[in-house]
Amino acid sequence: MDEFSEKLKQFKNFKFPGFKLLIVAVVVLWLLTGIFIVGPAERGVVKRFGEFNRETGPGLHYHVPYPIESVITLNVDQVRRIEIGFRSASQDRNFQQGQTRSVEDESLMLTGDENIVDVQFSIQYQVADAMSYLFNVDGPDATVKSAAEAAMREVIGKNRIDAALTTDKQRIMNQTQELMQHILDMYQTGILLVNLQMQNVHPPNEVIDAFKDVVSAREDRDRLRNEAEAYRRDILPRAKGRAEAMIREAEAFKAMQVLGAEGDASRFKAVADEYKKAKDVTRTRLYLETMEHVLQNPNTEKLILSDDALQKAVPYLPLGQLPDARPRTGGAKTQGGAQ
Template identity: 55%
Template sequence: MNWDWEKLQEKRQRQSGSTPPGNWGPQDPGSDPLGDGLKKLRDFRFPVGKLIIAVLAIMWLSSGIFIVEPDEVGVVLRFGEYNRTVQPGPHYHMPFPVETAYTPKVSQVRRVEVGFRGSEVGSFTQGQLRPVKEESLMLTGDENIVDVQFIVQYQIKDPVAYLFNVSQQAWTVKSAAEAAMREVIGYNAIDSALTGGKLDIQNKTRDLLQSILDGYNAGVHIVAVQMQDVHPPKEVIDAFKDVASAREDRSRIINEAEAYQNEILPRARGLAAEIVNQAEAYKETKIRNAKGESARFENVLTEYNKAKDITRKRMYLETMEQILSNPDLDKIILNDNTSGVVPYLPLDKLDADRAKKGAQ
């Protein structure tokens, strides 16, 4: 607000009538409060420099306010030396250069790529990958070269050690991971790396990498080591395909042979068991028949000793009954008046029957 001091002074002089020139208010401040206040207002000059200094001081003090997010931990340094660790929430530290605060994300899962570079995070399509041969080519235990591309996932275990014990933390993890993978691959054959040994290689690499980083006191926890693509070098991949095809053919032939074996062996065992059972049955039959015939002969002998003539006649009659009642036998009956036997015997037919029985 702009004041016209000259006009105001003249007005006050006219009203008082006794105010000497140059004095625009009464001599007693208590007798004229308005005039005294106007004099103070006229004499007031606020220093702009002090205002600027005050604003800068407030801004400097307020720069010590910082907020730690839920997935972070605050690490406060005093004159460049570790002082304290704070948990998530609002905090205050002495402004720079007295104290400085870092807020690393301890729950975030970081990753490094070894042997390739992806165009975007989480993309593993082959068309979007750029191979890095100097990192991926490794020597196996059976002196073969294999191309291994893998990723390492890790978290911050100790934020103080992570920030101050090693520099370029991601590069350190990647270099240690490459060394660990080369060592593990060097103890395994190429078949393990290409087929069923991948899980064991991943676990051993993870444990070895964790041991290396613990030796560095890097404050890092290895979450997982995942092999993305493992294949022979392009120069020899055709030869490996031929070897794989030969192994598949060998496995197929072995499976077919085992299937034939599993089919023929039970059949052979069943046939052998059948022959053995038949032999046992034949044996048992012959033994029982022999025992029966022996018992029958002993009974007949007992009866024969009691009455020899009658028993002899009965046996003759029973034998003749069996012969004459058999339709398969050709019978020639001769009486007592026949002078010769030879002309009546069918010798040609008897010879033919003997030859037929011999062929059977």
């Protein structure tokens, strides 16, 4: 026992050359490991004994070295992409650039009218809250993928297959993005959706030919309907215009006839009043005015007979045919008398 105590005292009194300097150097190097740099597009998340402690922005920072504190740098400006229902060359290195592989377990969905549709879409998102992204969800990328698939299945299940294949793709994408963002916010994932884009939407391969025929027939129906609508828009205004013109012409003719009849009635009344005052004079004046009108009308065929010719003429004389049987000359025609 005394021998052991003696050796222990000798060991304590022994001095290693440079031992203290070595310890100081190790401590300095350990302290220097706490220096870290956060890039312009990054956020630094400092953990103390594995628990979130603080978040740092871009620049030079320091934390208590491991194992007391550790730091995770996360790029929050990076736009991450997830593919649902297919895999492209960027996600699967076994494919060449431009090639894709369908994943039917993710893409086949049931529509509201109980049809199956193959929906392939992609999602782009960014990290909005680094702490929530790292600590609130286990496997954030898998969570985003599951939320995207669940949201798309719910929206597709509320729509008919025609809407998904043709006219309402944009509305379906907007509704899916809103529902997906709501799910991610509810789980406090710290993720912000940037874009949701449908890459390919089509019926299952087994029935795609039949659906193409249906779509073609529907397009023909829409085309014929549009042509008929265009014809209707062209013909109706013209028909309405013609009808309006006929109405205006009829109203003008009516007004002309009424005014003419009223004028004739007024003239007849005036002549009747004059006739009552002087019958012989009025009768002679009317005769002369009538003859003047007949003789001055260039469109009337005239045949003038003298008194002798009238005495010798047969009782029946076809005046309407007689001028047509003889050569036409300018002026009036005479027979047995002077013009």
